[in-house]
Amino acid sequence: MRDPVIEHIGWTLKADIDSNLTGGRLLRDSLGVALAARLLQRHYRGSLPMREIRGGLSHTKLERVIAHIEDNLASKLSLPGIAEIAQMSVSHLKTLFRNSTGVPVYEYVLRRRVERAQLLLRNQRFSIAEVAVATGFAHQSHLARHMHRILGYTPSSVRRRAPRQSALRVVS
Numbered sequence: 001m002r003d004p005v006i007e008h009i010g011w012t013l014k015a016d017i018d019s020n021l022t023g024g025r026l027l028r029d030s031l032g033v034a035l036a037a038r039l040l041q042r043h044y045r046g047s048l049p050m051r052e053i054r055g056g057l058s059h060t061k062l063e064r065v066i067a068h069i070e071d072n073l074a075s076k077l078s079l080p081g082i083a084e085i086a087q088m089s090v091s092h093l094k095t096l097f098r099n100s101t102g103v104p105v106y107e108y109v110l111r112r113r114v115e116r117a118q119l120l121l122r123n124q125r126f127s128i129a130e131v132a133v134a135t136g137f138a139h140q141s142h143l144a145r146h147m148h149r150i151l152g153y154t155p156s157s158v159r160r161r162a163p164r165q166s167a168l169r170v171v172s
Contacts, residue, residue, distance in 0.1 A: 009035045026106045029079035033090050056100030057093075061086050065097065073113050074136045079105060109136075114150045117143055121158040128155045 013031050057065065068085045069077060082105060083093040097105050117135040120126055126134070132143035132155075144154050 006035065006038055009038070025076050025078055026109060029090070030094065030104065030106050033079065033094060037091055055096070057086065057096045061088075062097075062100050065093075069109055069112060073109070073116055074134055076136070077109055110146055111150055113137060114143075114147050117147065117155065118151070118158055121155055124159075128159065131155065 009031050013028065016027050016031075056062070065082060065086050068082060079090045079093065083090045086093050086096075088096070094105060097108070101108055103111070113135045117131050117137070120131045120134060121128065128143070129140045132138075132140045135143065137143040137146070140155070144156075147158070148154055
């Protein structure tokens, strides 16, 4: 019996593993939870029908989760760690976070990392590789790939567009 959802999860997981990126932990956590939920929902006779969760995270929980993500963008974030901050299961976090923000946790984290990298790239003191690591990407090309996908341009073009900080002249 083929299940196209499980197939899609499998192919996505394979592509992430084949890309050899260390920043894929959050994606792999999400895929693992999605796979487990799908298996239980569709292939376990004792499972109850899935109920739809409406609404989103409370304002307080959403603020707490977003603050945790912001404070830890440079480190390896995981769904279980974020769910612990929200004091709920991973599957509830995924659903309620998406309902609250309109994007999955993984995508939200990537977008925030790209936005922070964009700000840091304007400072000429940091190399692109340093900015990549400081914003939680595995390396410079990992940042470049996601920045191009999300913003439509590369770290180098952000750097070129940034105004050069010139030395101030003292007029006496």
